[in-house]
Amino acid sequence: MAGRAIPSWAAGDQSPAPFALRPVHGALAAFVLTLPAYTPTLSYFSEAPQASALSDAFLFALLLGALLVAVLMTVRGLQTSPQVRGDGILSRVAVAAYVVGIALFLVLLFQGQPVPLLAILAGFVAGAALPMLVTTWARMVAVPMDRALLLCGFVGVVVSFLGWVLSLLPVHLLAPVYGVLVLAGVVPLWVGARAPGIDAGSPEAAPRGALRNLLSVTWLPLLGLAVFAFMTTVMAHSAFGVVRATFLSGVLAAVVVFGVCFLWGRKPLLPWCYRVLVPLLGAVFVVLGAFPAGTFPREVSVVALYLFYLVLAMLGCALFLAVVHARELSARVALGFGVGVVALAALVGCILSQVLQVTADFSPWLTVLTGAFIAVLLVFLGRTAWDELGELQEARAAAAVAEVVPERTPLADSILVDLPVRVPLEARCAALAERFGLSPREAEILGYLARGFSPTYIAKDLVLSVSTVRTHVRNIYRKLGIGKREELIHLVDEE
Template sequence: MAISDFVSKVEGSVRPRHLGLGFVWAWIYCSFSTSALFAGRAGSSINADSSWFASAVAVVGCFFVFALAWRRVDMSRIRPAAFVGAVLMATGTFFLGAFDLPAWAGTLCGVASGIGSGLLVLFWGDAYSRLETERVEIAVPAASGVMLACAFVFPYIQGLPGACGVSSLPILSMVCLYLTWNDIDAGRFVERLAEGETWRAGERAGLRTSAAHTLDASRKDTRGMRSLEMPPSAMRDRSNGSSQAPQGKALAFLVRISVVLFAAYMAIGVASATGGATDAFQAAYGFDAATMLGSVCGVCLAFWFIFFSPRVNVPALLRWVAPLIIIGLAAIPFSGMAPEFVASATMSVADTVLQIIAFLSLVNLARAGVFSPAFAIGVGQGMIQLGVLVGNLAGKWSALSITSSGYGLWETSLVVICVFSIAMALAPSDRNMGGIGLRYAGDLDDADPMGAGELPVSQGGSAASGRALRAFEAEGNGLLTQEENFDGMVARIAVEGGLSARETEVLGYLARGRSQPYIRDALVLSKNTVASHVKHIYQKLNVHSRQELLDLFAD
């Protein structure tokens, strides 16, 4: 994909109101990684004011409690809770930054801001699960740009201006969320269904119908276009003979991802807590270059991963990020400008890209109908925040122990590296995604994504393309079903246009009204690869739009 194509794609997909999650991330950064709120801060998330602990515990509790309480709740019906969260977050932040509060009042404000931030994240996750996949996959990493903009400003303001500025961030996020709700209610930018599809995309809150019910309804509505009118998750359920996604397997998958995220963010928390309010480079040059460079690189890596990786998920990303985390941990015990710069920069890269991809992965898990948004995002984000809390406490304790005991940064770094390595060994692979709504390459031969039963793979093609070619050869015997006749049309047009086996597969999905994100999920291809196949199909068939392509099948 050319740079111009990438820029055009971003410009056409991003709406500023969909970037409101970035204000929540900016609030976290400004509150706990700058002196804008606490002038006496001594280390990231270890504030001079003890309210940081109350806020950290509150947000962890908020995620886990509401994950269970709202696991079967349609969050579009409880939207006032998001307004309450924004008010709690802004009020608690302002009083903490603007006034010298007693300990009990500071704790209360910390709890309020922690609960408020958790609620806003949950509602943003629910909103993203209802928007178009491609739009969300650009909006979430673009939202990090909000945090980057704040990183240029907030480290250099303190006192009342800093308190007012940080307090305004949750309000701005709530305004963006409200505008995004308006888009969803008006049907703008929402996940579209192909004609005849009966999978209820509005059931994003855990109130899912069974795959069997979906299959029956699709038979009535589509006159034989059976499993093609279900998403890949539902097709996989049918091939297994199950009426719903295997919740036990899905839960195990979520738990394993959450354990890895916990370990990764515990490492990031340790690195943050052992650093000072300003590192040596920032003290010397007055600019937090390590954080800025790491964050920019993290956003770029996230965009690259989204556009060119076959699967947007945490396990695949960790193959790239794990070495950065290990390097950052290894640099912690050393003092001096270079080691501090390396630790800060590598952890900033890991934090930024993991923050983006983890959130997208949890949203995709909810979108697949496996869990409700509240449950998937609540559990995943709860484990992330728990990892940060444990890492901050461990880092602070080890820093204080240097002078009082023989235990210090070397031992802490080694222990955290071991914990993270063990967690990486437990990380799920792409193969663990089969059967829970998230496809992997091994499913293609088993599940037959074109949906007419398991047949041998033809020479040079998949099960779907081989079946289509056999249907074309048998066409005219009068015994073919409507579905098989349609496959014959696909094969005939593909042969006439000189399409490859993979392009024939993609053509079959396009002819049935499938979107490119759907095709990418079904065939386990990157966004760039699918777009390239579609471009070549249009060129070979001499069509210029989806409607012209569909017209080829009108007869």
């Protein structure tokens, strides 16, 4: 986001920019649909001659390869500057490795005799390429939060519908169709290699505590995405015995996401989802799951469970796209960390269900896991409410002091004046930022401070952690040579 004006997704008083579908978004849907780590994908080939002998070994190796490379990407990204020239070559190597690994696995599925070692090799090669492919895709389609959420909804609809269609195809027809979709999902990565200059605004090396700041913003949807990956690995549910719950819930999750973006959501979008949408979906699952087994509401609770985690997964994916778009952190670090967490969760599920075989039915454990997740969510919401209560008290104290001073408050400026008066305020902030050499991000936050917004609000609006915003505020005060908000307002008014 460096070097650009406040985007529409960050400004609470503006309408979201329109979202335009492009052919590359269809290719992205094909990539997600054919991901082997998406467990329903492997189930498509359950009738292949060697599916039962090779699928588990291939999936285990793929997840292990993805985890190891994701960790390596994250560590190197935190220690070194983002690679610009070498990323194009690396992306093409990853595309080639991924296609070779998938193609080899498809061939092995239809051989007369199982070859587990080659299946493991194919899985590891394809999995090792996945973090780089996901990172390249994120660079190509990164957009602000509201448009990213719409994109995730579109991908969810396409993947759910086409996934259901693929599940109906006979296995001899499925293999070539799947191969074509795999190629369609990686061709844009080969042609485009990388989005030019996408990391140009990132720091030469990740700032200290960058990973902690990323986690403080993304932990809730990332945890939901990880639980969803674990859940789809350990078992598959059907909805009313007709269709996979992932397919039906995927369409419903997309409908919910579209409703959030167009009808119900409030700015800033992410906090509204945390406080209203996610708790509401969790409550629906808890209520429906309380009905006796065999009843219709209990059957619906399976769909509600997948809906809960799929909405969280879409929020997580959209949030990572917004983080990449904001350029606060290298795409390698952000996506390497995200892919690593999800791969680890899926790998744990694979070990528990296929290697250790701890139980034949994970349904009760998934209910307990969901209950624990909702409990964590409630604790998070309670802590957030407590922190905001403290900030409200501080704001009241500041207002009481401001009443003694016969001058305007920035909050009054933001509420009472119309647009023609706001423009000079923005111009004064821009001139002040240029005169004192503020960075683009610091200049952006200065505009928020001049209107009286708190660090917590700024963090939520810009999808940053509160600690990151406060670090920027300290740097702004240091460069301006001031020590408190009143001095900042005085500087802005004098400009």
